[in-house]
Amino acid sequence: MGVAASALPMVFLAVFFVWPVANLIWRGLGDDISRLGEVLTGERFLRVIWFTLWQACASTALTAVIAAPLTWAIANRRFTGRRVARVLVTVPFVLPTVVVGGAFIAVMDRFGLNDGSLRLRHTVWAILIAHVFFNVAVVVRTVGGFWSQLDREQELAAQTLGATPWQAFREVTIPRLAPSVWSSLSIVFLFTFTSFAVVLLLGGPRRSTIETEIYRWAVTRGDISTAAALSVVQIAAVVALVALNQWLQGGVAATSSLLGDRAIAAKGRRQRVAVAAAVGGTGLFLAVPVVVLIERSLRLGGNLTFENYLSLGDRVRLLPVSALDAVANSLLFGLAAAGIALVIGGMGAIAVVHGTGAIRHMLSVGLLLPLGTSAVTLGFGVLITLDKGWLDLRSSWWIIPITQGLIGIPFVVRAVVPVMRAIDPSMREAAAVLGASPRQVRREIDLRIGTRALVTGVGFAFAISLGEFGATSFVGRSPDQLTVPLAIERLLGTPGDLLRGQAMALSVILMVVTAAVVLVGDRVHPGDGGVL
Amino acid sequence: MKNLFRLFAIICALVVFTVSCASSDESPSVVAADDAPPLEVTDNDNCPTLTLATHDSFFVSDGVFDTFTADTCIKVKQVAAGDAGQMVSAAALTVDNPTADVMFGIDNTFLQRGLDAELFQPYQSELLSTVPEALQLDPEYRVTPIDYGDVCANYWIDALPGAAPSTLDDLIDPTNANQFVTQNPETSSPGFAFLLATIARYGDGWPDYWQALVDNGVSITAGWEDAYYGEFIAGGGDRSIVMSYASSPPAEVIFADPPIDAPPTGVLFDSCFRQIEFAGVLAGTENPIAAGQLIDFMLGTTFQQDIPLNMFVYPANSDAQLPETFENFGALADEPLTMTPAEIEANREAWTEQWVEIVLS
Known part of the structure; x- marks a missing residue:
């Protein structure tokens, strides 16, 4: 079964990722490999590589810390607005960086954080905070989903045997959560490792990462050799770190009894306060920029009005199609990308869990790689590789969801694998002993337990597609294929209050649409008995 | 597990459905093109379709190219991919197998890179006589100035x-x-x-x-x-x-x-x-004559007068009229x-x- 399931993901990855990227690197370094040596020894390059690594590590650690309280609350306690909170954390994911950057700066201005020693703008802190803002959802939804399904018997047993709640948490819960935590943090790491617009817009002109350097060399300077050398470094670093992550994870794989939602109602004043603090703290952090954005979308010429929204129905000047058509386009691409991520990511997850030896490891690392690879490398690679016969996808509609799907697949794999690995074989056996048919066992156990993770992953793939602006910008698009992020970018590219207001309104619509789709997705739980 | 496969099957169906939606989305636009005013050239089957590569900031009013199609029977398919730097770098990488017939939007800061990469083949438009000398930067006519600002x-x-x-x-x-x-x-x-x-x-x-x-x-x-x-x-x-x-x-x-x-x-x-944007016929096009006609059209007054309010730059053709706001x-x-x-x-x-x-x- 693992072998069968691995075929399609292997072919997909080989054709749409490995081949284009390898081809571009060959084009850049095939004649002259010496550039790679220069990159690895040049002082400026080494500084860039070092900064890329440490800001990604710091962003990931900070994300874990900020996300932890909300993850705990959502996984363990039932409270009013729990489902909504689970959905709303996804919203930052799709917001264009230009818009979020502007909102952040406005917030900083309002609290006087842009001057003197408190200056946040153009510091590394601005990068880290923005990365946390964008990525909290990955931890909250992936780990929170896993945790809420974890049975509490082992903790209770430990406490019965005399452990304090903290000891039980540290000795029993954390090791069981580890696979899911590692999974989600590896995604966050790769996401921040290759972050582009956040570094440019918030980090200021003095900071560059491998990703921004690849763009600078390949696009601004037209030097493909140096860009290819940097890509090699980037991919090698990602492979090394992912392998290290797998190795660390290997030691902690443990089966647990995963069930439906096990959260319990918050009882007593102390617990309610704890939940409120956990939700309110992280929530406030995520909400402030969003509130600023909403306020901006309602402002026109000093007044509060819905004018910016109303005018979106008409064809906006400077956009080839109406803003609503752009929303429809984005939804269409998002659906296709999510479909690809579901099929390839789902099969990939099965192959990683049930597959054997080399194939399993290759897929486990390989399916993560697109997330850690420069959009320039992939975009240009596709241009020079998928250019013949029926594979000439360079100006085809399809290349957009395929590229976005590649980036969404890791989210599916990383959400599903820990859950499937954790299914205790004895649960299946017990169900069979109690008289369940093999079909019932699969439906009641595998599907019921795995679906939530699958839905979480696919939801991210969809959200990524809605907000994606990197690799797809290299793909030729006809004007009527305008997507929402492109429309926002274009509206913000010309002076005028009207255009700016419409860009803000469009960003809010993007948020609302995302939230609505994720909300619907969260409710699709076959046999899940309506929990969460 | 079979259930998971069934889920995949459902999603596959959904994807296929999405695609068919997408293709049905496309067909009305094809119909729309056929609805254009009757063509003067009757030899419909031989009407080529030109691909025009542009940067993301390229924008014209609805139907501007319809006049061109009506006059010449040549259809124009616009494809935008990134900013001017991305467009030129991508074209340099695909020079042996270009994705388009004509490129618009290479400016004087990127021009030499495009010329060095031998992206273009010469085409000398008769309308260049309307364009100020100062905008004509390539004596070999590989690129034609279209707008400036x-x-x-x-x-x-x-x-x-x-x-x-x-x-x-x-x-x-x-x-x-x-x-x-x-x-x-x-x-x-x-x-x-x-x-x-x-x-x-x-x-x-x-x-x-x-x-x-x-x-x-x-x-x-x-x-x-x-x-x-x-x-x-x-x-x-x-x-x-x-x-x-x-x-x-x-x-x-x-x-x-x-x-x-x-x-x-x-x-x-x-x-x-001063920033000047050029258009050029990409080397390797199968339709060099049609591509030249498109350059002529882009330098003609219909297209040129459409430029200012859409791209906020000035038409290269000095016969083109400027909108009032620009005049003022x-x-x-x-x-x-x-x-x-x-x-x-x-x-x-x-x-x-x-x-x-x-x-x-």
């Missing part, structure tokens, strides 16, 4: 600490300390144009000018948006002078709500660098700063490296 500092009239700046030297005057925001030349095309403007003006003395700008508190952003909407007064920032375009004031009027009579911004004409509030520098494409390409790396040393270290 000036990249200039703008100031917010009501927020200046002193008199309106009128020269580049005013930007280093202590009166305007901490007032000026421009863009990183490595990541922004107006930022690069301003660096070229200072080099064109001060020659070897440009590093001193930039040192003076740094001492006077210049702010650097990654791109135009975060300068204009982030730090400039227009977006709620506190700086009164920003690197933008000579056509930004008319845009402020056209896209104001409620309407305003005059722009809130003015242009520092002494800082202007738009202006071009009388003597913009310029530099040859060859000089720009030869020094780009050295200059930007030196700029980084001075400004960012």
Whole structure:
């Protein structure tokens, strides 16, 4: 079964990722490999590589810390607005960086954080905070989903045997959560490792990462050799770190009894306060920029009005199609990308869990790689590789969801694998002993337990597609294929209050649409008995 | 597990459905093209379709190319992929197997790279006689000028600490300390144009000018948006002078709500660098004659008069009429700063490296 399931993901990855990227690197370094040596020894390059690594590590650690309280609350306690909170954390994911950057700066201005020693703008802190803002959802939804399904018997047993709640948490819960935590943090790491617009817009002109350097060399300077050398470094670093992550994870794989939602109602004043603090703290952090954005979308010429929204129905000047058509386009691409991520990511997850030896490891690392690879490398690679016969996808509609799907697949794999690995074989056996048919066992156990993770992953793939602006910008698009992020970018590219207001309104619509789709997705739980 | 496969099957069906939706989305536009006015050329089957590669900022009014299709029976498919730098770099990578027949939007700062990569084949349009000599940068006619504009500092009239700046030297005057925001030349095309403007003006003395700008508190952003909407007064920032375009004031009027009579911004004409955008027939096209016809069309008055209000630049064809807002509030520098494409390409790396040393270290 693992072998069968691995075929399609292997072919997909080989054709749409490995081949284009390898081809571009060959084009850049095939004649002259010496550039790679220069990159690895040049002082400026080494500084860039070092900064890329440490800001990604710091962003990931900070994300874990900020996300932890909300993850705990959502996984363990039932409270009013729990489902909504689970959905709303996804919203930052799709917001264009230009818009979020502007909102952040406005917030900083309002609290006087842009001057003197408190200056946040153009510091590394601005990068880290923005990365946390964008990525909290990955931890909250992936780990929170896993945790809420974890049975509490082992903790209770430990406490019965005399452990304090903290000891039980540290000795029993954390090791069981580890696979899911590692999974989600590896995604966050790769996401921040290759972050582009956040570094440019918030980090200021003095900071560059491998990703921004690849763009600078390949696009601004037209030097493909140096860009290819940097890509090699980037991919090698990602492979090394992912392998290290797998190795660390290997030691902690443990089966647990995963069930439906096990959260319990918050009882007593102390617990309610704890939940409120956990939700309110992280929530406030995520909400402030969003509130600023909403306020901006309602402002026109000093007044509060819905004018910016109303005018979106008409064809906006400077956009080839109406803003609503752009929303429809984005939804269409998002659906296709999510479909690809579901099929390839789902099969990939099965192959990683049930597959054997080399194939399993290759897929486990390989399916993560697109997330850690420069959009320039992939975009240009596709241009020079998928250019013949029926594979000439360079100006085809399809290349957009395929590229976005590649980036969404890791989210599916990383959400599903820990859950499937954790299914205790004895649960299946017990169900069979109690008289369940093999079909019932699969439906009641595998599907019921795995679906939530699958839905979480696919939801991210969809959200990524809605907000994606990197690799797809290299793909030729006809004007009527305008997507929402492109429309926002274009509206913000010309002076005028009207255009700016419409860009803000469009960003809010993007948020609302995302939230609505994720909300619907969260409710699709076959046999899940309506929990969460 | 079978259930998971069933789920996949459902999603596969969904994807197929999505695709069929997409293709049915496409068909109306094909029909629309057929609905165009009757073609003069009856030989329909031989009507070629040209692909026009552009940057993301390319935009024309609905149906502008329909006139062209009606006159010549040639259809035009627009494809945009990234900014001008992405477009030129991508074309250089695919020069043996181009994705398009004609490229629009390569400007004088990237032109030499395109010429060096042998992207274009010559085409000499008869309409070049309407184009000022100063815009015609390639004597071999590999590219044809289509539009031009000036990249200039703008100031917010009501927020200046002193008199309106009128020269580049005013930007280093202590009166305007901490007032000026421009863009990183490595990541922004107006930022690069301003660096070229200072080099064109001060020659070897440009590093001193930039040192003076740094001492006077210049702010650097990654791109135009975060300068204009982030730090400039227009977006709620506190700086009164920003690197933008000579056509930004008319845009402020056209896209104001409620309407305003005059722009809130003015242009520092002494800082202007001229940017010229070209179109060229891509080498390797199967339809060189049709591609030449498209160049002619883009230089004709129908297309040229559509340019200003969509792309906020000026038509290259001097016979083209300008819209009223441009006549009233738009202006071009009388003597913009310029530099040859060859000089720009030869020094780009050295200059930007030196700029980084001075400004960012």
